[in-house]
Amino acid sequence: MLVTTDEILQHAHKNMYAVGAFNFSNMENLHAIVEAAEEMKSPVILAASQSAIKYAGLECMVAMVRVAAKNSSVPMALHLDHGTDYQTLIRCIANGFTSVMIDGSHHDLQGNIDVTREIVKIAHAAGVSVEGELGRLSGVEDQISVSEKDSIYTNPAEAKTFVEATGIDSLAIAIGTAHGKYKGVPKLDFDRLVEIKKLLDMPIVLHGSSGVPLDDLKKAVSLGINKINIDTDVRQAFTDGVHEVFEAKPSEYCIRKICGKGKEHMRKVVCEKIECFGSAGKA
Numbered sequence: 313m314l315v316t317t318d319e320i321l322q323h324a325h326k327n328m329y330a331v332g333a334f335n336f337s338n339m340e341n342l343h344a345i346v347e348a349a350e351e352m353k354s355p356v357i358l359a360a361s362q363s364a365i366k367y368a369g370l371e372c373m374v375a376m377v378r379v380a381a382k383n384s385s386v387p388m389a390l391h392l393d394h395g396t397d398y399q400t401l402i403r404c405i406a407n408g409f410t411s412v413m414i415d416g417s418h419h420d421l422q423g424n425i426d427v428t429r430e431i432v433k434i435a436h437a438a439g440v441s442v443e444g445e446l447g448r449l450s451g452v453e454d455q456i457s458v459s460e461k462d463s464i465y466t467n468p469a470e471a472k473t474f475v476e477a478t479g480i481d482s483l484a485i486a487i488g489t490a491h492g493k494y495k496g497v498p499k500l501d502f503d504r505l506v507e508i509k510k511l512l513d514m515p516i517v518l519h520g521s522s523g524v525p526l527d528d529l530k531k532a533v534s535l536g537i538n539k540i541n542i543d544t545d546v547r548q549a550f551t552d553g554v555h556e557v558f559e560a561k562p563s564e565y566c567i568r569k570i571c572g573k574g575k576e577h578m579r580k581v582v583c584e585k586i587e588c589f590g591s592a593g594k595a
């Protein structure tokens with residue numbers, strides 16, 4: 313069944329577990345995520361980025377998710393990941409997404425409040441959940457010094473101001489993760505997470521979670537993270553599956569065999585993450 317992200321995340325927040333938000337850009341990706349969620353009896357968030365929407369088409373993505381949700385017993389939400397384009401945000405809200413992220417993190421605090429509040433007003437009128445972001449996720453190659461931490465990572469007091477001024481349903485925070493592939497092992501600022509969770513008492517979101525050791529993710533969940541975004545790890549798994557097909561048979565041309573193997577690899581990784589996040593059996 314198709315539900316809002318808020319419905320999924322409020323339960324996760326109250327029961328101290330996290331739900332995976334897995335990115336998809338085609339049918340095989342979607343099937344991999346949904347099959348994994350069903351196997352694990354877990355709620356799941358289907359995340360579409362602006363570039364994925366450009367690639368697959370908004371109507372096509374919504375239609376595929378509606379069919380998947382109708383035929384499934386696990387709660388799932390369709391979520392716009394990193395909405396920065398006003399038109400795309402409105403199109404998603406108006407056309408079947410049950411959740412959007414408005415990413416105003418490149419603005420200063422007041423600018424971020426202004427753009428986020430505007431989207432919350434429209435989205436909530438349509439029954440759609442909103443995720444905001446405060447703080448900046450560094451690039452994977454950036455070295456962050458201790459003095460830089462306070463200007464880049466989420467400031468707990470500012471986070472409280474931001475949430476109260478905007479009315480968002482969940483907040484993405486920066487505590488040391490980055491988008492893309494890590495070269496070393498990221499060091500998460502768990503103390504900051506504890507402080508933010510205590511002050512806000514609401515669903516908290518972690519981006520850039522691919523490549524973060526599962527033990528660190530588990531710890532983050534135990535300290536209050538309720539939504540974990542995974543994009544790079546599932547893309548890599550899908551591509552590994554496709555490579556495996558061509559290594560065994562370079563002349564393979566059956567699309568179903570090629571994409572099917574990609575799907576199989578991706579499904580396994582989604583199951584692993586669900587197990588780690590503690591959402592198995594929560595559907």
Ligand SMILES: [Zn+2]
Nearest residue numbers: 394519520541
């Ligand atoms: Zn992200």
